[in-house]
């Protein structure tokens with residue numbers, strides 16, 4: 311059978327590893343390990359007998375790439391994904407052409423076994439999106455005899471940095487392929503701090519970037535062909551990146567990802583959240599934040615395969631969920647005891663030093679999620695129009711309750727802070743109801759937290 315070496319994987323083993331796309335018969339890809347030298351772009355005859363070079367294939371490399379593109383066009387089709395929520399479905403409809411274009415690019419890379427690096431934010435939304443992608447690719451690949459070539463990286467920061475792009479180039483350099491590698495970024499990076507990373511990656515990779523953080527003036531990612539963000543289509547952060555990723559996948563797979571969509575909506579406090587995915591959201595939050603509690607020291611990344619092994623084990627996942635809930639309750643109890651409250655008109659500002667709530671033996675909950683949960687608890691205890699400020703290292707995290715942030719936007723608070731204290735603040739951003747400010751110097755945290763309260767207070771006092 312005629313095939314083309316679409317990608318070779320470099321390594322130290324004596325056997326060389328090749329991804330070969332079939333050029334005749336049923337479409338598909340094969341993964342071959344042999345002690346023989348081929349280059350990406352070389353045609354080969356293989357099958358029952360040994361693999362050998364084909365000097366007169368009768369087709370060109372470009373035609374092989376076109377074949378992959380043609381298959382992608384054939385597979386990615388159909389009506390826009392519907393969840394049953396009219397507002398969500400209207401937004402998906404507006405984005406559908408763009409989502410399908412991105413899905414075609416993804417499928418072409420799958421047909422060619424080009425390396426695909428997926429970076430996902432380490433929370434229920436980002437990891438829920440990555441997991442939906444994983445399930446969908448698995449379903450699609452098994453139905454179409456493909457050998458996907460994916461690398462999964464959990465992103466701890468909110469930006470795609472120059473260091474990230476250097477690491478990704480190193481990963482991609484482990485392969486030689488006839489098509490560019492693909493970089494997928496899920497649920498982070500819409501900020502100016504990502505511009506240097508993007509600059510480093512945009513020539514080396516094709517990029518699909520799925521986010522739902524508010525657009526920022528000067529952010530270079532928006533100009534990418536496959537940057538997709540609901541804010542560009544009249545939506546907002548309620549349409550989560552996990553949901554966006556699931557929707558994209560519906561272009562080529564019908565794998566059921568609804569539980570992970572639900573988890574992403576709950577994890578990010580979306581107004582579209584329902585009861586679906588409640589436990590999964592808590593579990594994903596936990597397993598993406600406290601890797602060492604599950605895997606022991608030294609563990610810093612988690613893949614969807616590992617997530618699968620945990621959620622596939624009912625006893626284990628129940629046990630982990632219970633442990634996570636206990637840790638969370640402990641942290642909230644400690645937090646409630648050491649919080650400082652400032653009244654402001656009909657509202658209230660609560661300030662907490664995270665070190666007073668963090669437990670020594672567990673990384674869970676991470677400060678951001680903890681802040682959201684603590685704000686919930688303050689709301690349940692009757693605190694109205696509440697803004698919570700949590701100081702952690704060089705960060706000031708903010709959460710505003712949903713009712714309040716219809717009228718007061720934390721994004722405006724962050725902008726005012728940036729313009730008032732340009733020398734102290736190195737970055738900041740988020741959503742209307744949740745955001746953070748990063749300081750150059752963490753020793754200034756206490757003073758800057760007080761200044762932040764000074765900026766929030768008049769806004770609450772002005773409400774009536």
Ligand SMILES: [Mn+2]
Pocket residue numbers: 435436497522550551552578
């Ligand atoms: Mn998100």
